[in-house]
Amino acid sequence: MRHLKLLSHVVExxxxxxxxxxxxxxxxTPSAMNRRIQDLEAEIGTPLFERRPRGVKLTTAGEMFVRYARSQIADAERMKSQVEDLRGLRRGPIQIACSQALAFDFLASRIATFQKAHSKVVFDLKVMDHERALAALAAYEVDLALVYRPAIWPTLRVIASIPQRLVVITRADHPLAAKKTVRLSECADYPAALPDRTLSGRQVLDEVATRRELRLNMLAESNSFEMLRGLVSRGNMISFQIEIGAPSGDLGMGLVGRPIDTRDIPTADLVLCQLRGRSLSVAAATFAEILAKGMRSLEPAA
Structure with a gap:
């Protein structure tokens, strides 16, 4: 597979x-690398990179070639993984892009369980907003994406999806914590630490608040859910997250999650997907089914 080494050089x-x-x-050495790139460009018959004083930039042909190279590398990794599966190794890696809400509990707990049975599997986990996660999927940088409220492209295959409510996160001693469900208008009475505008939960909030001419009392915003939880805990603010990532009693953080009334904010889907037409390694496909089963177990009873 010497050609794969050259493909990986171009990608790098x-x-x-x-x-x-x-x-x-x-x-x-830079000269050796440049010579390999030049030889490849001569073979293809067109430049892949535009040389500039401070680096290089892909040409249009280069962008096409890099997409090809990434797909070939991904297919080779899948083939090697399948060979290892036949030998009982199941090494992986399994590459996943996910929303922050999945990182602390849902995804981490299922990885821990999976690795008890398949101790040699390696996971490569990237926490991203939904747009970057889908772009990583399309670029063959990850096997799976698990994201909230994504734009569904024709190139995506949805493995599983479940509806998710938006939840207000408060300290356990906060007035809103005594309610089973919360109206969004009630949240406007309290200082809030909001997810930033790259995150889907914030985008939902902004859409609804604009439509209802409602102004939340935002004192802080962050792209880190860990930071937002810290502000809720230390600053007695409120924040928002989808319910799969909302704090529960067993986490021992002194925080609680209360769902926003769906009359104010309708549910939106949490989606597990892969690139359509791409064959996953046995390890990745097996783990995808575990995630799908875990998601289905969270759906409310009909």
Whole structure:
């Protein structure tokens, strides 16, 4: 598979935007790396990179070639994983892009259980907003994406989806914690730490607040759910998250989650997906089914 090494070199140059930096990462001299790229360009018959004083930039042909290279590398990794599966190794890696709400409990607990049975499997986990997660999926950088409220592209295959309510997070001694469900208008009475606008939960809030001419009392915003929880705990603010990631009593954090009335904010889907037409490794496909089963177990009874 010597050709895969050359493909990986092209991908690394594209990623770093510099032949010198890519050569350093791959333990090559810049001249050797440049020569390999030039030989490939001569073979293809067109430049893949535009040389600039401070690095390189992909040409249109280069962008097409990098997509091809990534797909070939991903297919080779899948094939090697399947061979290892036949030998009983099941090494992986399993590459997943996910929303922050999944990171602390839902995804981490299922990975821990999976690795008890398959101790040699390696996970590569990337926490991203839904747009970046889908872009990573399309670029063959991850096997699976587990995200809230994604735009469903024709190139995506949905493995499982479940509806999710938005939840207000408070301290256990907060007035809203005594309610079973909360109206969004009630939240406007309290200081709030909001997810930033790259996150789907905030986008839902902004859409509804604008439509209802409602103004939340935002004192802080962050792209980190850990930071938001800290502000709720230390600053007695309120925050918002989808219910799969909302604090529960067994986490021992002194925080609670109360669902927003669906008359104010309707449910939206949490989606597990892969790239349509892409064959997953046995390890990734097996774990995807575990995630799908876990998601279905959270659906409310009909």
């Amino acid at each position: 140059v594209a990623r770093s935007g510099s032949i010198r930096k890519a050569a350093e990462r791959l333990n090559l």
